[in-house]
Amino acid sequence: MSRYDRQIKLTEVGQKGQEEFRNAKVLIVGVGGLGCPAAMYLVGAGVGKIGLMDHDRVDVSNLHRQVLFKESDVGRPKALVAKERLEKQNSEVQFEVYEKPLTVENAENTVKQYDIVLDGTDNFETKYLINDACLLADKPWVFASIYKNEGQLSVFNYKDGPTYRCVFPKSTRQNISCETTGVLGVLPGILGTLQAAEVIKIILGAGELLSGKLKLINMMLSSEQTIKLNKRPEEIEKIRKGGIAPVDIDCDLKDKEQWYLDVREAFEQPKPKGKKVLSIPLGDLTSRYREIPDNQEVFVFCQSGKRSKNAIEILKNEFGFHNLKNVEGGIETIIDG
């Protein structure tokens, strides 16, 4: 009995559909709450090649929703752990692991190597990046996003259909992730699984896709709604002509007179503006510590407060800084507005 017998029995699949699964190449950007369940079902279906892209490592606070990871994986790279788990599920699938973020530099070339992109990211800048890269490479992508108990889902850039910029032409700095707002594990589970379903329908060329439609789900209220979308040709033309338009999300910090040290990587957002904000990624501190003022109090921050704590330890123990204060809750707690 074949591994795929139960799906081949469906008229929408058959031997031909199974062959299409085997020939399909899907890139999953962000192997988290959405990416984990999506990957499991696509691997189960026998998608031939799956790219797993995530620069992050497994944190214990991920385990309630990122269902590929176990306690013993904490601290290990998500993309690699996911591959190790998924190849045990289906050894016929070929995996490509990218332990790095999608960037303006690598986006178009990476996307080109796949048929479909599944968006498992948790930030606006990467969603716009996926959108622009898919537009330029002429690939469809399956979008999902979450806010607390609500989710949004759509298929963008499918056969010349509407893109993300046609719905949300303007980015926002209200970049609120599950880390700050909270989320029940089951919601990204539902959304990620629906994303996998859209990918499967694209591969099979079967059914009705969410192209030109935005599905809204409220898990708590058990309600859903589908909004019809229109193309904004000027938004599409802008990217076709000008290439990827990176989205920088600026923000102001509450205290303009206070010195701040941002120890996040260059790609991390939002980016605080101001004369007294110094940006030195954690890994560069030992070569650039001289830039940090040592005669007045400096608030050190990162995304969550963890790396900034490490940074203070290093700067205190190795270079004698005594004027540093950790921003415990990360950048979201010091943004103005």
Place this chain on the structure above:
Amino acid sequence: MTVTIKYFGLVAEAANKFEEVMELNGELTARELKEHCLNGLSITDKDSVQIAVNQNLDDQITLKDGDEVALLPPFAGG
């Protein structure tokens, strides 16, 4: 005339409701209604909130009795 307004995401949170029925006097476009609804809510980036009227994304349309207006902010979480 009466319209039903549906709130989503952080707009629902700021408004402290998911739905409301509103009595309107005179002609109003969807965009004008959005401005009216968001006025006074603690949302820093009102431009990013999109409007759908009767499940169609459109902010130029003039509202009529019985319309359902959805206010849709972008979500980023995953």
